[in-house]
Amino acid sequence: MRDYEPYFTEDGSIGLYSYADKDVFHSKYGALTEAWEKFVIPSGIKGTEENIKVLDVCFGIGYNTKALMSFIINKNNLKKKNFLKKIFEKIFIKPYNIVSKYTNNKFLKNKRLSLPIVTIESDKTLSSVTIDCLEINKELIELAPFFRTVKTPREIYSSFVPEILTCFDSYYTIRDLFENFMSRFAPKNRKEIRELLDIKFKNMHIEKEYKVNGLVNYILLNNMSDFFGEEYPDKNIKKIVTGKKFRRFFDKSLYKYAKFNQKWGYKLSSTSFLSAFLHNIYYHHLSRRYKNIDFKTSQSLFNMSFYIDDARKTILNLNEEYDCIYLDAFTYTKAPQLWSYEFIAELYKRLSPNGVLLTYSNSVQVRNTLIENGFFVGKIYNKKNNKFVGTIASKDKSKIEYPLDNYELGLCATKAGIPYHDPNLSFSSKDILELREYEFRHSNLMSSSKYMKIRSMRDEEV
Numbered sequence: 001m002r003d004y005e006p007y008f009t010e011d012g013s014i015g016l017y018s019y020a021d022k023d024v025f026h027s028k029y030g031a032l033t034e035a036w037e038k039f040v041i042p043s044g045i046k047g048t049e050e051n052i053k054v055l056d057v058c059f060g061i062g063y064n065t066k067a068l069m070s071f072i073i074n075k076n077n078l079k080k081k082n083f084l085k086k087i088f089e090k091i092f093i094k095p096y097n098i099v100s101k102y103t104n105n106k107f108l109k110n111k112r113l114s115l116p117i118v119t120i121e122s123d124k125t126l127s128s129v130t131i132d133c134l135e136i137n138k139e140l141i142e143l144a145p146f147f148r149t150v151k152t153p154r155e156i157y158s159s160f161v162p163e164i165l166t167c168f169d170s171y172y173t174i175r176d177l178f179e180n181f182m183s184r185f186a187p188k189n190r191k192e193i194r195e196l197l198d199i200k201f202k203n204m205h206i207e208k209e210y211k212v213n214g215l216v217n218y219i220l221l222n223n224m225s226d227f228f229g230e231e232y233p234d235k236n237i238k239k240i241v242t243g244k245k246f247r248r249f250f251d252k253s254l255y256k257y258a259k260f261n262q263k264w265g266y267k268l269s270s271t272s273f274l275s276a277f278l279h280n281i282y283y284h285h286l287s288r289r290y291k292n293i294d295f296k297t298s299q300s301l302f303n304m305s306f307y308i309d310d311a312r313k314t315i316l317n318l319n320e321e322y323d324c325i326y327l328d329a330f331t332y333t334k335a336p337q338l339w340s341y342e343f344i345a346e347l348y349k350r351l352s353p354n355g356v357l358l359t360y361s362n363s364v365q366v367r368n369t370l371i372e373n374g375f376f377v378g379k380i381y382n383k384k385n386n387k388f389v390g391t392i393a394s395k396d397k398s399k400i401e402y403p404l405d406n407y408e409l410g411l412c413a414t415k416a417g418i419p420y421h422d423p424n425l426s427f428s429s430k431d432i433l434e435l436r437e438y439e440f441r442h443s444n445l446m447s448s449s450k451y452m453k454i455r456s457m458r459d460e461e462v
């Protein structure tokens with residue numbers, strides 16, 4: 001985290017600024033809201049399909065994947081159900097014996113446990129969701145489950161300010177009053193207090209349906225433990241998550257859960273039921289916060305892999321066909337590697353015949369690179385604010401609800417649409433930018449400014 005600065009975005013989720021890339025990871029408007037509106041909703045995934053395969057290019061701290069997971073969990077209508085009996089039938093052994101075998105905890109050893117064990121089950125056949133996550137930065141991937149994603153600005157605010165005071169509308173007076181008052185008790189936290197109070201009064205909010213299901217971070221964490229092995233989470237992650245500097249951005253209880261998992265977790269247990277069983281006991285009897293939840297069955301919905309390398313290398317080793325590809329790279333002018341004609345061609349090969357590729361970019365160049373690769377290309381329309389907020393591409397024309405109009409297609413055919421090239425998928429960003437600059441200067445295509453001028457003159461005549 002040395003190279004990043006976290007901040008709260010306008011929906012209460014956390015954004016990052018990268019010093020190295022001199023770029024933000026998430027828009028100020030709301031990291032989580034953006035994930036829903038530019039990636040999850042426009043993908044057209046219903047969440048109840050039998051098999052879904054998703055490629056998340058540039059996982060970062062995982063908002064796009066988390067929002068998708070939340071959507072699928074909710075759509076599958078998972079509900080809590082008592083399955084105590086099933087466990088006993090299955091493992092045929094007295095619960096407190098198992099507990100004593102695996103822990104030295106006095107409390108568990110001596111207590112005859114009452115067992116309000118619940119799990120999350122569905123009466124329908126559940127989807128099976130494969131998510132392949134590509135990211136160059138290992139630390140970010142490993143931190144992803146610990147980032148808070150469920151706190152809304154209202155929740156943050158109401159933990160500070162009693163409800164009754166919200167009837168005042170003179171924000172600045174109240175804010176100063178509070179800031180002064182609270183800073184007396186915690187002078188070092190003045191900046192933090194102001195930031196939290198600000199959240200409320202800037203009308204920040206998150207749509208109810210955009211909240212992330214509370215199970216998501218646990219499922220993500222369990223998938224990561226499986227994928228990275230017993231060393232995860234390591235000392236570095238501990239330092240960041242439990243350290244003072246970033247504590248308001250992380251959920252410490254998730255870290256406790258991770259350690260519990262690492263020490264007593266299901267890798268020690270001989271059956272999967274036993275793991276669910278131990279988790280339940282822990283959360284019912286040791287942790288106050290996690291009553292009534294279990295992660296086993298909802299976890300089995302997701303099959304996740306994490307590839308930590310340059311996505312240009314990783315992509316060549318992936319042989320899947322995906323129903324949905326998220327392309328959430330840094331802006332194309334700063335990080336051209338993942339927007340080149342050749343990289344997009346690799347994505348094209350891996351998209352299923354009626355799959356969709358989604359990106360937040362509205363750029364003419366990005367759109368033309370998609371067109372030149374043979375995609376049908378359209379705009380992502382956000383009904384909530386009546387704006388086009390990104391680009392969707394597919395091999396199947398019927399997936400494009402808002403195709404580019406003639407004017408936009410014309411613009412793509414100007415110099416502005418000239419794609420980046422990265423012939424062996426190994427050029428540096430500087431070389432890619434220089435190569436395009438050369439092509440741009442020697443191109444016979446019309447410039448975009450001339451095109452726009454001609455079009456506006458024509459419109460005036462009409």
Ligand SMILES: C[S@@+](CC[C@H](N)C(=O)[O-])C[C@H]1O[C@@H](n2cnc3c(N)ncnc32)[C@H](O)[C@@H]1O
Nearest residue numbers: 025058059060061062063064135136310311328
């Ligand atoms: C705009 S951020 C993505 C934000 C992310 N989707 C999220 O929800 O947090 C871009 C990400 O791309 C990663 N990245 C940059 N270059 C990359 C490359 N060549 N291959 C894979 N990932 C890369 C960065 O580390 C960063 O996490």
